[in-house]
Amino acid sequence: MKVDRLVGMIMTLLDKKRISARELADMFEVSPRTIYRDIDAINMAGIPVRSTPGVGGGFEIMPEYKLDKNVFSSADLSAILTGLSNLSGMVRGGEFANALAKIKSLIPPGRARDIEIKANQIRVDFSPWSGNHQLRPYLQMIQSALDACRLLSFEYIAHRGKKTARTVEPCQLVLKSGRWYLYGYCLTRSGCRLFRLSRMLNLEIRQEVFVPRDYPKPVLDFEDIREAMQTEIQLRIHKSVLDRALEFCACDCFLPDGGEHYIVNFPFIENEYHYDMLLSFGDQCECLAPPHVRAEMKRRIQSIAAIYQD
Numbered sequence: 001m002k003v004d005r006l007v008g009m010i011m012t013l014l015d016k017k018r019i020s021a022r023e024l025a026d027m028f029e030v031s032p033r034t035i036y037r038d039i040d041a042i043n044m045a046g047i048p049v050r051s052t053p054g055v056g057g058g059f060e061i062m063p064e065y066k067l068d069k070n071v072f073s074s075a076d077l078s079a080i081l082t083g084l085s086n087l088s089g090m091v092r093g094g095e096f097a098n099a100l101a102k103i104k105s106l107i108p109p110g111r112a113r114d115i116e117i118k119a120n121q122i123r124v125d126f127s128p129w130s131g132n133h134q135l136r137p138y139l140q141m142i143q144s145a146l147d148a149c150r151l152l153s154f155e156y157i158a159h160r161g162k163k164t165a166r167t168v169e170p171c172q173l174v175l176k177s178g179r180w181y182l183y184g185y186c187l188t189r190s191g192c193r194l195f196r197l198s199r200m201l202n203l204e205i206r207q208e209v210f211v212p213r214d215y216p217k218p219v220l221d222f223e224d225i226r227e228a229m230q231t232e233i234q235l236r237i238h239k240s241v242l243d244r245a246l247e248f249c250a251c252d253c254f255l256p257d258g259g260e261h262y263i264v265n266f267p268f269i270e271n272e273y274h275y276d277m278l279l280s281f282g283d284q285c286e287c288l289a290p291p292h293v294r295a296e297m298k299r300r301i302q303s304i305a306a307i308y309q310d
Contacts (some may be wrong), residue, residue: 005028005030005038006038006041006042008028009024009028009035009038009039009042010042010047012024012027013042013049013059013060013061014061016060017060018052018056018057018058018059018060019058019059019060020057020058020059021035021036021058021059023058024059039051039059047061048061048062049061049062050062075118078115078118078119078121081115081119082119082121082122134203135180135197135198138197138200138203139173139180139197141203141205142170142173142182142197142203143173144205145170145205146170146171146172146173148205148209149209149210149211149212150205150206150207150208150209150210151167151168151169151187151205151206151208151209151210152167152168152170152182152184152203152204152205152206153165153166153167153168153203153204153206154166154168154195154200154201154202154203154204155200155201155202156195156199156200156201157199157200157201158199163201164188165188166186166187166188166189166195167186167187167188167206168182168184168185168186168187168188168193168195169184169185169187169210169212169213170182170183170184171183171184171185171192171212171215172184172215172218174194174218174220176220179196179197179198180196180197180198181194181195181196181197182194182195182197182200183195183215183218184215185213185215192215192216192218194218226269229269230267230268230269231267231268231269231270232265232266232267232268233265233266233268233287233288233289233290233293234263234264234265234266234287234288234289235263235264235266235278235285235286235287235288236257236261236262236263236285236286236288237261237262237264237281237284237285237286238260238261238284238285239260239261239262240284241281241284241285242254242262244281245262245264245266245281248266248267248277249264249265249266249267253265253266263288268293270293275296275297275300278297279297279300279301279304
């Protein structure tokens with residue numbers, strides 16, 4: 001592939017002081033004429049390559065543009081390797097493996113062990129403990145569609161289980177709060193949307209191609225909106241669910257209530273997600289206030305109990 005060859009040529013030129021067209025042609029198994037065209041493409045991309053004629057001549061990147069390997073500290077290379085290593089498990093492993101190999105080529109032999117230790121000090125695993133096994137193949141399909149500017153079609157399970165057919169111009173893969181999303185322009189709804197991958201069914205890459213447009217950035221930070229909607233409710237929880245409750249509020253919010261319980265002012269928004277969260281604590285949690293949230297919890301519990309009545 002031409003892109004892979006161009007990247008390889010750039011890495012070679014960065015690594016060597018000067019190399020001839022014939023050497024490059026033999027290295028990448030193409031004709032010298034192709035090498036000259038590729039050098040023109042590299043120059044047009046903004047990387048200044050100059051040629052020197054005659055014996056001992058060839059191509060080289062202008063010295064003031066070349067990157068000294070020593071410019072990267074151990075911490076710099078460790079940070080890059082950590083990011084690439086953790087992403088390679090979920091998205092296009094082959095491509096990330098190539099990038100990893102190129103970054104590792106920048107590591108001086110004497111610093112390799114130190115950098116390896118630092119890179120292994122942080123592990124980020126994006127794969128779920130269990131659940132939807134179509135996530136990885138969907139990530140790969142979306143990445144392929146992004147590369148080729150091809151439309152995607154799928155069925156989407158929206159709020160309250162409503163299923164709709166969608167056709168989308170893919171724009172970005174987004175990882176937010178441990179969940180993967182597709183961001184793109186939905187032709188069905190004539191607007192940009194975020195789609196959670198776990199709610200997508202029967203994903204297909206269409207034959208139709210599209211011209212990428214100027215997509216607005218997805219809104220991913222809801223802190224201001226959440227603070228405006230959020231209130232506090234008072235809960236009495238058993239110590240057995242303290243570890244779970246700590247995911248939502250700090251430890252200094254918990255006041256001991258006897259030897260087995262705590263009273264906590266809990267952040268809450270009146271929607272399905274937060275009511276379901278309270279219900280997930282089972283009989284180890286009681287809503288004390290305000291009265292209308294306590295009443296709604298009672299109604300939902302009675303509705304669940306009615307399903308199991310003979």
